[in-house]
Amino acid sequence: MAITKEDVKYIAKLAKLKFSEEEAEVFAGEFENILEQFKTLDKLNLEDVETERPKVAVVRKDICKKCDMEDLYRNSKNMRETSIEVPKIIE
Template sequence: MSVTEKDVQYIANLARLQLNDEEVRSFAGDMNKILGYMDQLNEVDTENVEPLEHVIDLESRLRKDEGKEPLSHEDALKNAPDADSDYFRVPKVIE
């Protein structure tokens, strides 16, 4: 598959981009290079390769998800500069 200048103009129109003739030629060349790299990747034998979620194993770096007791209202509001019985008080920012 090859990307023509007409294809680039069509895509630019969809994206609401205004490209001059030089930019259209440049993008057509770039897109054809990308498609060439994709063809090169398609030649790689991946028949026996299992799909991965991550390139590296992250299982060992994450802690177990364990439920804990939530903070009480008193503890959560203890260091607040201004609070009432249940909420943080903040300065009014909307006039």
């Protein structure tokens, strides 16, 4: 499957990114290499490979602490009362 500059531009649009023609060409090559690696992995026979799973779930202790509201909302661009307003991402 060949990745084109148009594919890269489409992906960039979905991620709300902008690339120059040169950057899109570089990323197309990099995406192509990544997909080739997955094709190589798909060819591997993993039937006899045993996986080790942890027998006990590792969980950290929940610690409650006070949160400063200014710190919480410091990086948000738009606020509506006590809610953070985010841009629509599904068209």
